[in-house]
Amino acid sequence: DAGITQSPRHKVTETGTPVTLRCHQTENHRYMYWYRQDPGHGLRLIHYSYGVKDTDKGEVSDGYSVSRSKTEDFLLTLESATSSQTSVYFCAISESDRAGYTFGSGTRLTVV
Amino acid sequence: AQTVTQSQPEMSVQEAETVTLSCTYDTSESDYYLFWYKQPPSRQMILVIRQEAYKQQNATENRFSVNFQKAAKSFSLKISDSQLGDAAMYFCAYRTNYGGSQGNLIFGKGTKLSVKP
Numbered sequence: 440d441a442g443i444t445q446s447p448r449h450k451v452t453e454t455g456t457p458v459t460l461r462c463h464q465t466e467n468h469r470y471m472y473w474y475r476q477d478p479g480h481g482l483r484l485i486h487y488s489y490g491v492k493d494t495d496k497g498e499v500s501d502g503y504s505v506s507r508s509k510t511e512d513f514l515l516t517l518e519s520a521t522s523s524q525t526s527v528y529f530c531a532i533s534e535s536d537r538a539g540y541t542f543g544s545g546t547r548l549t550v551v
Numbered sequence: 552a553q554t555v556t557q558s559q560p561e562m563s564v565q566e567a568e569t570v571t572l573s574c575t576y577d578t579s580e581s582d583y584y585l586f587w588y589k590q591p592p593s594r595q596m597i598l599v600i601r602q603e604a605y606k607q608q609n610a611t612e613n614r615f616s617v618n619f620q621k622a623a624k625s626f627s628l629k630i631s632d633s634q635l636g637d638a639a640m641y642f643c644a645y646r647t648n649y650g651g652s653q654g655n656l657i658f659g660k661g662t663k664l665s666v667k668p
Contacts, residue, residue, distance in 0.1 A: 481660040481661050482658040484655050497655065537648050539584070539598055539601055540598075541598075542595070544593075544594060544595055545596075
């Protein structure tokens with residue numbers, strides 16, 4: 440009954456390659472978010488979506504793009520991965536812009 | 552812009568004892584939400600407790616309670632009767648109630664809690 444799933448759970452990629460992370464929800468929530476988690480920084484917002492095809496940048500959006508063509512899917516793309524993008528990436532969903540979040544289980548991405 | 556500060560990077564507590572994790576925030580708004588999330592080694596982010604700023608009463612969830620001091624912009628988490636399973640990273644987070652593009656969760660950097668048997 441996860442309601443939100445992220446794939447893959449782990450990924451190792453080489454510098455310069457494109458990478459796409461997927462977030463899938465079954466809750467029909469309007470809001471979806473991508474955060475990255477790094478030691479000493481907590482969670483920082485990369486991009487978010489407030490509806491199909493409606494997205495906006497967060498605090499650390501450089502080097503990332505997103506797409507949301509369906510309510511249930513929110514994709515995060517690293518066009519050309521760099522070592523500084525090694526991190527744990529979390530997707531989250533929210534029923535409204537005032538409700539709490541439900542998080543996915545995270546994707547650990549390593550760029551070598 | 553709002554900020555959330557957790558001044559204790561690490562804390563330790565003896566099993567069955569009580570521990571308090573600190574969180575302060577900076578905002579000019581009067582209506583907002585505050586959250587505590589727990590992240591165990593499994594990496595899953597789990598909502599522990601939620602406080603609405605306009606409510607005077609401190610939120611409580613079983614062994615977890617908060618001390619919400621709105622004027623001081625302080626939101627501490629108290630864990631009573633600590634258990635080994637409470638060992639985790641704890642994040643404090645803020646969210647405006649005015650919604651829109653400002654309505655994203657803002658996190659502190661976290662406090663790592665260890666529980667000693």
